[in-house]
Amino acid sequence: MAAPELPNAELAERAAVTPSTLARRLERLRTRGVLKGTRGLVHWPALGYEVEVSLRVTLDKTAPRAFDEFIAAAREVPEVLEIQTFLGSVDVRLAVIARDMAHYQQLYRERLLTLPHLADIEALMHVAQVKEGETVPL
Incomplete structure (x- = not known):
């Protein structure tokens, strides 16, 4: 490789x-x-970020600009590393890092739950990286 x-x-x-x-x-x-x-790949635990969470978000789509406003606000949260949009019951996935569980809880309550147009949010705690798809067989 x-x-x-x-x-x-x-x-x-x-x-x-x-x-x-x-x-x-x-x-x-x-x-x-x-x-x-x-690009460089950052090993977040080496910088003190031990917690990784994937948040599956469903938006209240009754507002015409729900997606745009949610994404703009999520981009302002430094601990949100990745934002993906989907078709289906889950509208957005956020990849979030935190130093520890206390930091994650604070981040969740103060920054993530206050994002606009949230209808539902599900947190999936990262346990282990089983396979990382950085390359494809050519």
């Missing part, structure tokens, strides 16, 4: 191509939008 920080020469060697071939292929993938960038 290649990491983004590998020098192109080493990556080319692992892919069994010349560095110039690798450079052309990477550029072609970027141009086509397949590769959108290079």
Whole structure:
């Protein structure tokens, strides 16, 4: 498995191509939008965030701008790492981190339950990462 920080020469060697071939292929993938960038993955526990929660949210959709207003407010909560929208009984999923359970409870009561247009919210506590899908078989 290649990491983004590998020098192109080493990556080319692992892919069994010349560095110039690798450079052309990477550029072609970027141009086509397949590769959108290079990123770092943060190990949140190393920064003191031990609790991960997935919140499944159903919105009160009687307000015309319920989705827009909810998402705008959720973006303002620094501990919300990810926001996804869905079709179905669950409208939005929030990925949330907290330092510990006390911090999560405070965050839940003071910031998350006050988000606009909430009709229902279900918290799923993260227990273990069984599989992480950072790569696909090519």
